[in-house]
Every structure is written in C-alpha cells, then in structure tokens.
Amino acid sequence: MSPKAVVVTGSNRGIGLALAVQFSKRGDIVIATLRSKANAAGTLLASLPNVTLVELDVDDIATVDSAVAEIEEIAPDGIDELWNNLAMYNIAQKMVRARTFSPTDMQRIFHVNVTAPTYLASKLLPVLEKRKTMKIVFVSSCNASFDYSKSSADYLTKAEAPFIYGASKSALNMSAWYFHNQLNSCGFTIVPIHPGLVLTDMNPVGTISSEESAKKMLDTVDALSAKDEFFL
Template sequence: MSPKVVVVTGSNRGIGLALAVQFSKQGDIVIATVRSKANAGTLASLPNVTLVELDADDIATVDSAVAEIEEIAPEGIDELWNLMEESRNVQHWSEDGLSPHILAPDMQRIFLVNVTTPTYLASKLLPQLEKRKTKKIVFVSSCNASFDYSKSSAGHLTKAEAPFIYGASKSALNMSAWYFHNQLNSSGFTIVPIHPGLVVTDMNPFGAISSEESAKKMLDTVDALSAKDEFFLRNYDGSVLAW
C-alpha cells in the first residue's frame, strides 16, 4: 500500500504535533504547516515531514502555503487535517469588577483562526484533494459546539471566561464542514468534524487524555470512515456527539 500524502495544520505542538508524529511513523508523507519554520522544534527532525509556513492570523499566508504545497505534492494530497485554533477565551471586566464583557477584536481573531482560515485553506486545497482517491478533510472541532454538552455543563460554563466565543466559533466550523459535505460528498469526499477529547495541554492541565492518545484514536476513527458514512460530529473514539 502506497503512503498517503497528508497536510496537517497547526502541527508544531499539541495534537497537531502528535498527529504529524503518528503519520510519520506510519511512513506517510506529511506536509506540516507551522507559523515559523525556525520555531518548529522537534517537528523539523521527523522523517517524511516537510514544513510549510502558514500563519492562521494572516489569511494572506494561505495562498502562499497552498502554492508551496502544490509544488511539494504535484500529484495531489489524500487528507487535510485542520487543527488551527485559538482556544483561549478572552473576557474583560468593568472597573467595579462585576460586569464581564468582550471586545470585538477578540471575537474577530478567534473566528478568523478557528473558522475563516481553516475553511479558506480547505477550499483552496480542493483541487489537490481531487487528484487522489482518499479525499478526506478533517476539521478538529469541540464538544463546546454542542448544545447538549453546553446544557449538561452549564454550571461549569457560567464560571469560565466567555466560553461562548470558542464554542460559537467551533459551531460555525461545524457548519462549514456541513457545507463541504453537501457540496462534495457525491464526488467521493469524506468530511469529518471531530472532537479530540479533553486533552491535557499547557492551557488545560486537567484534561483526561494525552495528545498522543487523542491523535491515535482520531486517526483510527477517520481511517474507518468513508464517503458512504453519514455526516456527524464525531468524538475522537468514533462515537457520535449530539450537535
């Protein structure tokens, strides 16, 4: 079986790095996007990995990244894994410390990184995906985009910092995935929005699973899916999340 050609975004740390490592170990060809090659760390030393610079805060870098990906993989790519995200919610307080509020630039940045840039990148890479048979696009979403989860976690969410911004952005990302599914499923594309699990990160030391476990189980889940499967928001372990 010939190796897959895979694009992994946001791959210099966390789940993105863990996915790049998994694909590299499998012998797949990995095109890993990073904000800066100079700060790619251990990613730069992985076999079968080529680095491409892409700054999720600057959508203009998508076009240059796509041009570079086309040169690296002229015969096309099999899978796109979109892991770019801003998960830090920003909340400000009034001078008396009683009234929380948000600022428009904060919301604009979160939606740019979590929705606009990954959606635009997916649209620009469609010609490369169409060249090969696999045709899979993965959008790493969140349980925070789920109404059911939000209702069951209302007590926690009311204490968190402006949690609706992150959840709203991931809900918008799910709708982008739904759009791609409706447009492309008949052409053999598999579109997968997926929750990576509650992963231990620098910003979330209370997570339940490691980046490595999340990456491994998401890979297993996505490998098992095809264009014949119904569109759902998936959990990392393959189960379906109410949306």
C-alpha cells in the same frame, strides 16, 4: 497500505504535533504547517522523518495562498487528507467572557478558527482531487454542543472555557456540513471530529493525552469513507 500524503495545520504543539508524529510513524508523507519554521529548529517536529514544514500564519490570510502554492510544489501528485487542526482558544491568555466581550476579540477567534481553515480547505480542493482518498478533517470541540455544554457546566467553568471559542467551533461544524453537502457526491469525505478532553496548553484540565487523542482520531477517520453518513 500505501503511504498517504497529508497536511496537518497547527503542528508545532499539542494535538497537531501528536498527529504529525502518528502519521510520520506510519510512513506517511506529512506536510506540517506552523507559524514560523525558524522557531521549529531543534524541535521534535523538525526531526520527524517524512515531514516537510510549511509556514502558514493565519493572521495574514495571504499566507494561506502562499502555503497552498508551496503544498502544490511539495505534493505535485496531490494530497490524500487535510487535517484542519489549527485553532485559537483565548486572546493572549485573556478570557473572553460576556462582560469582557469585544468585537475585535470575536473577529480574531472566528478568523483563526473558522475563516482560515475553511478558506484553506477550499483552496486545497483541486490538490485533494488529484487522489482518490479526498478527506478533509475539521478538528472541532465538545464546546460546540448545546447538550454537552449544558451537561458539563461545572467542567467548563473549571476549564474557564471562553464562550467565543465554543461559538467558533459551532460555526466550524456548520462549515463542515456545507462542505459535506456540496462535495460528498464528488467523493469527498468531510469529517468534523471532537478530539476528546485533551490535556494541552489550551485545556489544562483535560483527561487524555494529545497522543491518545491523535491515535483515536486517526483510527476513526481511517475507517470512514464518503459512503458513510455521520452527519446525524
């Protein structure tokens, strides 16, 4: 298999870091975004072969444009896949609940979890179209599912899952659907994917490691093409 060129957002820790490690091990060219390259000095991410770091601070939407320009310079022949992994769970460790809701909290979480990844995907469409793979992955969550949320109320209470996070991931899923609806005929494969109950800083009661989640997601996405119908 020829090396791919992939973009992974939120790559400094957790699932994003595990994805970058897996792609690097395979010999793929990895463009890993993170808030600050300076803070990555001396970390595992900075030491990985075939990995180039690009700053992307989604609190400032203008950095999406500058990151896209840098990605175009790094990969002038295009990229194969975009993995939109970056997400926010809480506001500075403050749980957003029904009784403590504020519009500012909701706007920030929706901006990070929906607006920024959707905008980045839109801006990178011409870069993806330079290659044949054309895959966009939106890392979602089981918290976006009514059925899961109803059947797992005890777990979600234990995990202290903020309701705005689930709402934002529902919105992200719908963004993925519309991307699929508009771009599938052009050869794009759009994949909203649940990474599993991953043990991370965001989810201290997860049941699988970031490494296991990344491997399973890669296997799943590798097997999919634009001909598959997985929006059921």
